Amino acid sequence: MQRCDALARHSELPGGLTRVFLSPEGRDAGEAVLGWMREAGMQAALDAMGNAVGRYEGVRAGLPCLMLGSHLDTVRDAGKYDGMLGVISAIECVDALNKQRKKLPFAIEVVGFGDEEGVRFGTTLLGSRALAGTLAPEVLEAKDASGTSIASALREFGLNPDRLSNVKRKKSEVLAYAELHIEQGPVLEAEGLPVGVVTAINGFSRLRVALRGEAGHAGTVPMALRRDALAAAAECIGVVERVAKNVPELVGTVGRIEAKPGAINVIPGEVLFTIDVRAPVDDVRVEAVDELRSLISNIAQRRNLQLEIETLQQFRSSACAPWLMEQLERAIQAQGLPVRRLPSGAGHDGMAMKAIADIAMLFVRCKGGVSHNPAESITEEDAAIGAAVLFDFIHEFKPLSA
Ligand SMILES: [Zn+2]
Secondary structure, eight states: HHHHHHHHHHSSSSSSSOOTTTTHHHHHHHHHHHHHHTTTTTTTEEEETTTTEEEOOOSSSEEEEEOOEEEEOOTOOSSSTTHHHHHHHHHHHHHHHHTTTOOOSSSEEEEEEOOOOOOOSSSOHHHHHHHHOOGGGGGGGOOOSOOOOOHHHHHHHHOGGGGGGGOOOOOOEEEEEEEEEOSSHHHHHTTTSSSEEEEEEEEEEEEEEEEEEEOEETTTTTTTGOOOOOHHHHHHHHHHHEEEEEEEEOOOEEEEEEEESSSSSSOOEEEEOOOOOOOOEEHHHHHHHHHHHHHHHHHHHHHTOOOEEEEEEOOOOOOOOOOHHHHHHHHHTTTTTTOOEEEEESOOOOOHHHHOOEEEEEEEEEEGGSSSSTOOOOOHHHHHHHHHHHHHHHHHHHOOOO
């Protein structure tokens, strides 16, 4: 808990927590984590994508690893446990092994991913996608709000984007990927349970919509002659909400909107907004996105606006591996706790890691299901239970082939 507090002080937001990819605060947080990894007996360094990676060798050097991790970047005005708790808990587990001078028949690697939230460059899971080798080189041309590309940000940070292929891991090097994370939802709290086992991570689609009409004087252009892009966007947002409400387990959000030119006395000529759609079943999500595209296109046509819809990113839902879930469940039972299985509505690094390894996730109860918010909170008891379950899982871990 103290380490979560310590990491939260590396923030660009005075009095709060904002820490984006490849920022000075990100560097400081990464350095702190690398220091803790070394104290826990690990070899630790930043990789070429800015992930903090620590390795604890097994009974002999060079064995394949059980990979544990989570992310060190945050959303804007974030809480201090989303991501960081998973990294710190994993380091604590290795530290406990190291203090017992215990080596396992496999190596352990702990990764603090540099980017999961995607706040700076609008594209998520950069750290874990690089590690899984699924990051297309053109993604590095994505730019932040100030026009800096990922490639140049990496260079400014002192990393070499040309070395990115070195970050990629082979399937044979990673026995499994397991992540501890706060639930970010209210299910465990409602049922009085400190931890739960994730069954699958919901898939998502992210779109950027541009509507172009005509800017004009707010006083002189009659209503009937207007091509108001923002009024059209308002209709579109209503459609997103209605479609999402009509389909069970589907959620849809317009989280960002920009109107140009953005003056009180000018009819907005251009509007950009984003849509985020998620569901546990991929077909349901894809169908909803198709429906949204056609409804939004109708609105644009009726209002005589130009429309562009761009798919920014989509991810299929990611099932957790039953053999890993069973091992996590045994670790939960070993703490004398009942097992609760639940899906994850939020995206996680496991979605990317699934390309090279089977994945598992352990959820820890958080207060009120609140995350992405400074009010995010967990109890010391639950943090301890989560770490104890994770330790037991690591200690008893049996690879699939064994
Ligand atoms: Zn997270």
